Amino acid sequence: xxxxxxxxPGMFVQEKExxxxxxxxxxxxxxxxxxxxxxxxxxxxxxxxxxxSYDEQNATEGRYSLNFxxxxxSANLVISASQxxxxxxxxxxxxPESNRLAFGKGNQVVVIP
Amino acid sequence: DGxxxxxxxxxxxxxxxxxxxxxxxxxxxxxxxxxRQDPGQGLRLIYYSQxxxxxxxxxxxxxxxxxxxxxxxxxxxxxxxxxxxTAFYLCASxxxxxxxxxxxxxxxxxxxxxxx
Numbered sequence: 001x002x003x004x005x006x007x008x009p010g011m012f013v014q015e016k017e018x019x020x021x022x023x024x025x026x027x028x029x030x031x032x033x034x035x036x037x038x039x040x041x042x043x044x045x046x047x048x049x050x051x052x053s054y055d056e057q058n059a060t061e062g063r064y065s066l067n068f069x070x071x072x073x074s075a076n077l078v079i080s081a082s083q084x085x086x087x088x089x090x091x092x093x094x095x096p097e098s099n100r101l102a103f104g105k106g107n108q109v110v111v112i113p
Numbered sequence: 114d115g116x117x118x119x120x121x122x123x124x125x126x127x128x129x130x131x132x133x134x135x136x137x138x139x140x141x142x143x144x145x146x147x148x149r150q151d152p153g154q155g156l157r158l159i160y161y162s163q164x165x166x167x168x169x170x171x172x173x174x175x176x177x178x179x180x181x182x183x184x185x186x187x188x189x190x191x192x193x194x195x196x197x198x199t200a201f202y203l204c205a206s207x208x209x210x211x212x213x214x215x216x217x218x219x220x221x222x223x224x225x226x227x228x229x
Binding site: 006035043044045047050091093095099100101102103104105106 | 144146148154155156157158161163169171172201203205207209216217218219220222223225
């Protein structure tokens, strides 16, 4: 089965600064999708960004960008210009050829004014 | 509005009782998923289904059962065999457009189950 690794401890980020959240994955599939989700304290899961394994360009969605390094099996999320509302848990997920969508353990981010 | 509805939001269960968590979607998505989340932890896959009348075990299926009799519904039963059922349960759905090329998963608001 595929494995998604997020190992960073909880992070404090100064408002308006950028933050990078690390995600590495392990799969033997050639075709797969990578996702990042945000989970605030309310518990809802909010989709942020998607990267397909065959996409040559790194995905961007507003203040979110995904630094995709296929050879290193890395899909780091970059949040630019952090806002107080960005304080949340962030999850990396991968959808392999089996369509068995799996998540990492998450990164806690706290934005401080 | 289209979306995924989980009910109830909070559920209390006595030890030894089975309980069923509801998940309904009107997005016409083929794939549906159930995840369990423990405090401070990630999401662990319990069961998933790609089409009606078919489903597969995830990583922690023991003590749980599901059915997929209709495309829009994917209820999860937490049985008395589940030793530690207190957790936050999330249901999700997505469009299956090909192997490894699903769109993002849409989530319900979750059900917080507590065994008393």
